[in-house]
Amino acid sequence: MAVLVLGLPMLLKFGPTPRRPFDEKPLRLLKKEQPRVVLIGDSMLETRIDQSVLNRVSSERCSVFAQPGSSSALWFLLLKNIVAQQTPPPRTVIILFRSRQLTLPTHRAEGDYRKSMEPYMRGDEPLVEKLAGSSGRKPDGVLDAVVQALYPVDRRREQAQDKVQAWSLDLVASSREYEHIHNHAKVVFGPKHLRVGTAVDEQKEGGATSLDPDGHDFAAEVGKSFLPPMLEIAREKGIQLVFFEVKRRPKPDGSAGEESPTNGAYDAALRAYLEKAGARLFDETREADVIVDFYGSGDHVAPAKMPEYTELFWRKVGPLVETGGAR
Amino acid sequence: MIFHSLHFVVFLIVVLAIYWGSPARWRNFLLVPASIVFYGFVHPWFLLPFAATTIIDYFVARGIESHPDRTRALVTVSVVSNLGLLGVFKYYNFFVENAAALLASLHIPVSLPVLNVVLPAGISFYTFQSIGYVVDVSRGHVRACHSFRDYALFVSFFPQLVAGPIQRAGHLLTQIQSPRTVNAGIVGEALVLIAWGFFKKLVIADNVAITANKVFAMQDPSFAILWTGVLAFCIQIFADFSAYTDIARGTARLFGFDLSPNFNHPYLADSPSDFWRRWHISLSTWIRDYIFIPLGGSRQSESRTIINLVIVFLLTGLWHGASWNFVLWGLYYAVLTIIYRAAAAIVPKTLQTLPGLRLGQIALMFLFTNLGWFIFREHDVHQLWRGLTLSPASTPAADWRVAAYLTTMTALFALPIVLHMIWDLLLRPRLESTRAWPRLAWPVATLLSLVLFVGILLLRSDTTQDFIYFQF
Numbered sequence: 094m095a096v097l098v099l100g101l102p103m104l105l106k107f108g109p110t111p112r113r114p115f116d117e118k119p120l121r122l123l124k125k126e127q128p129r130v131v132l133i134g135d136s137m138l139e140t141r142i143d144q145s146v147l148n149r150v151s152s153e154r155c156s157v158f159a160q161p162g163s164s165s166a167l168w169f170l171l172l173k174n175i176v177a178q179q180t181p182p183p184r185t186v187i188i189l190f191r192s193r194q195l196t197l198p199t200h201r202a203e204g205d206y207r208k209s210m211e212p213y214m215r216g217d218e219p220l221v222e223k224l225a226g227s228s229g230r231k232p233d234g235v236l237d238a239v240v241q242a243l244y245p246v247d248r249r250r251e252q253a254q255d256k257v258q259a260w261s262l263d264l265v266a267s268s269r270e271y272e273h274i275h276n277h278a279k280v281v282f283g284p285k286h287l288r289v290g291t292a293v294d295e296q297k298e299g300g301a302t303s304l305d306p307d308g309h310d311f312a313a314e315v316g317k318s319f320l321p322p323m324l325e326i327a328r329e330k331g332i333q334l335v336f337f338e339v340k341r342r343p344k345p346d347g348s349a350g351e352e353s354p355t356n357g358a359y360d361a362a363l364r365a366y367l368e369k370a371g372a373r374l375f376d377e378t379r380e381a382d383v384i385v386d387f388y389g390s391g392d393h394v395a396p397a398k399m400p401e402y403t404e405l406f407w408r409k410v411g412p413l414v415e416t417g418g419a420r
Numbered sequence: 421m422i423f424h425s426l427h428f429v430v431f432l433i434v435v436l437a438i439y440w441g442s443p444a445r446w447r448n449f450l451l452v453p454a455s456i457v458f459y460g461f462v463h464p465w466f467l468l469p470f471a472a473t474t475i476i477d478y479f480v481a482r483g484i485e486s487h488p489d490r491t492r493a494l495v496t497v498s499v500v501s502n503l504g505l506l507g508v509f510k511y512y513n514f515f516v517e518n519a520a521a522l523l524a525s526l527h528i529p530v531s532l533p534v535l536n537v538v539l540p541a542g543i544s545f546y547t548f549q550s551i552g553y554v555v556d557v558s559r560g561h562v563r564a565c566h567s568f569r570d571y572a573l574f575v576s577f578f579p580q581l582v583a584g585p586i587q588r589a590g591h592l593l594t595q596i597q598s599p600r601t602v603n604a605g606i607v608g609e610a611l612v613l614i615a616w617g618f619f620k621k622l623v624i625a626d627n628v629a630i631t632a633n634k635v636f637a638m639q640d641p642s643f644a645i646l647w648t649g650v651l652a653f654c655i656q657i658f659a660d661f662s663a664y665t666d667i668a669r670g671t672a673r674l675f676g677f678d679l680s681p682n683f684n685h686p687y688l689a690d691s692p693s694d695f696w697r698r699w700h701i702s703l704s705t706w707i708r709d710y711i712f713i714p715l716g717g718s719r720q721s722e723s724r725t726i727i728n729l730v731i732v733f734l735l736t737g738l739w740h741g742a743s744w745n746f747v748l749w750g751l752y753y754a755v756l757t758i759i760y761r762a763a764a765a766i767v768p769k770t771l772q773t774l775p776g777l778r779l780g781q782i783a784l785m786f787l788f789t790n791l792g793w794f795i796f797r798e799h800d801v802h803q804l805w806r807g808l809t810l811s812p813a814s815t816p817a818a819d820w821r822v823a824a825y826l827t828t829m830t831a832l833f834a835l836p837i838v839l840h841m842i843w844d845l846l847l848r849p850r851l852e853s854t855r856a857w858p859r860l861a862w863p864v865a866t867l868l869s870l871v872l873f874v875g876i877l878l879l880r881s882d883t884t885q886d887f888i889y890f891q892f
Contacts, residue, residue, distance in 0.1 A: 097866050098615070288637055288638065
């Protein structure tokens, strides 16, 4: 009996899981907004920058592309397939990042993270597969690996789960309302609404994908990251790239929380590399005016502090954007 | 070791092969070290408090048998040692933190040391099982076990060691002391129980947990979103805990044991006392038999019954964890039970038996159960108060749509539980109403297990979590 139960499902054969289609909406949005400045980032961006405040204080047309739970692989795809496709392209792209996200191509490139990258992929994206190694969904532990190897039907898991979601939507809304419900769900459960000390989008981080900069060799890893192709795209399209390293939640006394001395060495190497390639780096990690009072959950800025933070942000980044000067 | 790990799959296959390949007289001897490996696999030191309980209660029971005149003192030794272990590992930090807070509020600042250790898994389950054995021996319900091996197996039997069901000596120990057999019918029943257990855990509990965890991570959910999360948790905790029970019972069946059940469709309860006859049955009957009835139960004055109810429900709450929300949860059920008792005394019997009323009672009790789960799940007292005082009118229209979507998804994942319930109630003979599945012919059992297994492969959640009751 056990042999039948465990053996028969092995015979169910399926081909590779189809990928989610390319999403044209961001392209249309940028075409409509015609921004001069585009900001890209994860929840650090979403919880920091208030687009309406930014438009006001910068006197520029700005677009904010915040994708909670994203990292350099998705930012590369956004830059290549969305931002750089605009005519004319924006003058400046500002990428907000934490710690060593820029040189950790596998960070947030698997599982659900991979799913959220697929709408920005055009075709096979061999560079993403090569650098992020995310052509398939990596197993979560040995048992998962064994199950994946023995049971091809397991590859249909994501589609089956998508169907449950689709049926749930069908039962409560018309197809025209799907997007509205999805978008509102993203807002409702977004990082701005998390309790202090909670960061749902960071739950999967750890182990090989840790952002801890200790022992990280910038020179050895930058060549295997998305930084060189991003810089190349920016150079080809005449886009000024500004990288903004956000300050992670400081300790109550104001001293740096997550940063370690090694990060200083990393930042120095990163700065030298970027400036050599014509890009800019703003390091917020040691800015004394970004105090713990700004923060809500984890490294996120509290919603009530976003307008104030946005103004502070532009006071620091604005001169870089306008003059192209270094800091 | 956890059930949903490769270690356990390999462990189970190896132990089963050796077990059934060995002469019958060696089988108990084999299961004791197997259970020790299972329990001490991640934290070997967990075995120390466990060994203390086992050794003390084995000798206490033997002592009661040989010195009946010292029964009271010996039972006290057992209760104090077991509750002492629970007190140290589970309640010490809660006590000192609250004591320090209380003293600080009286302007007496003190710094009390806290214990930085992991709570040994299953300590609340095996200490209660062991106390129950000693009390049963003292009451003459069972004879003291003379074989230390058999007693050690009774306490340590790995399928139910970490999260129950809490077994009575009269049920499990007698099976340990008897020969056991296995046949196609038993294996079929075991496979269905195990497959259904894993389905409930990996497909239902872990999927609806995504909604529950997200909602309970929010600082300001609206009414609609909050109660969507509570409903998701309501499904999660039942699917999760009953899954553990089913896997434990199925695994035990493979070794020829029949563990007592723990659930009987708790969300069909029509009153709080009915709920506790259906939910975590092994704990509620334990508390009834060893605390409530010795206190006088409900056969004394009304005021004494109320006091007894408050005591047992507070203890039930505290059993789950050292946190104020569990105390509140226990108190909530005490108050609810008292109100229901008062209502039953006032409402005329003819009204209580009106056709269709039971459906309304079940629906009302389901709402009360959800309110209880909110108190159970929410550890932050401020958030608890905020949630209880939220008005539905304050929910933005768009939130209602999201809540409807998430509730529907939760309902879809919960559908197999509803189908099981309907099938169970329609097909199962009344006498077997607490068995998880009706007895099935082996081809039907195989087919059902196969369908459940393919369901697991297709629908299991990406994020697997520990069983909720591991923390207790």
